[in-house]
Amino acid sequence: MRVLHVITGLGVGGAELQLRSVLQHTRHDAEVVTLYNPGEVAEMLSRDGVRVRDLGMTGNTEIAAVLRLWKLIRQGRYDVVHTHLYRACVYGRVAARLAGTPAVVTTEHSIGRTHLERRRMTRGVQALYLGTDLCSDATIAVSDTVADRLVGWGVRRDKITVIPNGVDFDRVAFDEADRARIRAEFGIAREVRVVGVLGRLDPNKRFDLVIAAMAPMLDATTGLLIVGEGPDRERLEGVAREHGVADRVLFTGERHDVAAMLSALDLFVASSAQETFGLSVLEALSNGIRALYTTCPAMAGIETDRARAVPGDVAGMRREIASELARMGSPQPGMSTGLPRETVPAIRERYGIDAVTGRIDDLYDGLLDRRAQRSPRSEPLVADAVASAEPAGGDR
Template sequence: MRVLHVITGLGVGGAELQLRSLLRHTRHDAEVVPLYNPGPVADMIRADGGVVRDLAMTRNTQLSALFRLWRVIAAGGYDVVHTHLYRSCVYGRTAAWLARTPVVVGTEHSIGETHLERRRMTRGVQALYLATERFADNTIAVSAAVRERLVHWGVPAHRITVIPNGLDLDRVAFDPDGRQRGRAEFGIDPDTYVIGVLGRLDANKRFDLVITAAAPLLDEKTALLVVGDGAERAHLESVAGHAGVADRVIFAGERHDVGTMLSTVDLFVAASAQETFGLSVLEALECGLPVLYTTCPALDGAGSTHARRVPGTTSGLQEAIAAEVIAGQRERIADPAVRERFSMAAVADRVDTLYEDLSGGAR
């Protein structure tokens, strides 16, 4: 089958990296069209041998881009159009319907309780989403929580399939050499206990809460590594400075070597206010890290023994981090519950099978 993936952009982010992983495991012939911003992930996909065609949108409301996308789809003769993220769902599902594509699927990666991809869910946003959802045959929800939110919005339950995000196990496996390289790069001693957070630096991740909670515990033998970049960076640096721990909070910036960064730290903390899945938590567990988290729908019913849910308060988080710091560095053993449920190969197979089922079983 010929599959066209349409995604809003290809900067470094969870949905974008998921798409790259899916492309590496699919059994179908797939290409990608980002609406705009063919960033670092586009380069990764091309390096893997994939095809990326930039639609070159210049603003959010650009009707001409809809017709350009329709022409791409119609000329490509695709069997499936698969959209990812809000804006590409609006444009991609509509263009695929106009081109009479046999199968149209969307994946909902980032619908929270009050926001959709950092966009407040107004009536207008909801109405546009639901109007274009009618052009799709199915929507993939990455967790049961996302499915419930979609149904609450008004998406028919029978047109939703729950397929979780997947892990490239080798990409995030513990790497002793990577640990040494990471610590050497940041000047961290081998016996220093390192608390880690990872993700886009935006307000929902509440990295400022982690810095504030960890600050009293940071000393010459304990540090905090912040991996990622975004609009909140200056604010987070200010929080560390006001807490008097600027020299013990290390900002690594945007990184593509996730396995190395996770291997560098000893404890992973995820303090998000809202999550639709919690991929970074799973990556940390696969890397053998103990994890403290405030919300992670992916772990609902997973039976993980290496992750612990904690209160999203300064005192509650501080108490939990302190207990881990006292326990010290641990042997790195991947969480078996994560490996069994979330390998990317198994997830890609489920997505491919969904395409085939929707097309009537054609391969």
């Protein structure tokens, strides 16, 4: 089976890295088209042997891009077109349906209460999403929370299948050598207790809340590691200075060695205001460290004492972090910090990347089987004359 994944961009992000994990485990022949920004994840995919093409969009309302994408899909004669993220859904679903693709699938990664991928959910945004949803055969929601929000938006419940994000446990496994290497890189002594956050530096992540909560606890024995990059970095650095802890809050910038960064930590904190899944919490737990989170739909139904929900305010978070630090005991010079590493079996059972990818592949198969029972493969719906449209963009 030939599958084309269409995604808005391929910079480092949750949806982009999840797509890479899926493609590393799919049983089908897959290619990727990015509307623009063929960033670091495009390079990773190319090294994995996946063909990646850049559509070369330069604006949000580039109608000609639909024709370029239509031509690419039509020439590729894909069995499935699978779109990810809002703009790719708008362009990709229309182009795939016009090209006569047998099955069109959408994955909705990030629909919040008030925003869709950091885009405020205006009536226009909603209308465009729902209008192009008519071109999609099925929508994958990464959690029950996302499914309920989609239904609230107007997507038919019978089109939605809940398939969670998957965790590649090998990619996030604890490694003692990596722990020592990362701590040496940032000048962190063995006895220092390190609390960490990980993700795009975006206001929704509320890393400023963690800085403020931890400020009274940050000293020679306790540090805070902020792993990631984004538009909120300058403001967050200012928050650390305002609290007088700039020398105790380490900003690592963008990192691709997730397992190593998690291995360097003793406690993980996820402080998002809104979250549709919470993959970083699962990755931290899979690395063996304890985790605190303000919201994490992925933890629904998972019973463990390794993670718990905490208040989304400074006082409440400070109390809970202090409790976790007290568990670790007083740091001893030259002695490694933290509690023993333990994983959560229920997470491995529910969120293993092989099982998750298998469910996605099975969805493709089911859609094509139902299509075959109804009618033979339909012909493209756009006149052949359009085939002379401009080229689809370059490979990576």
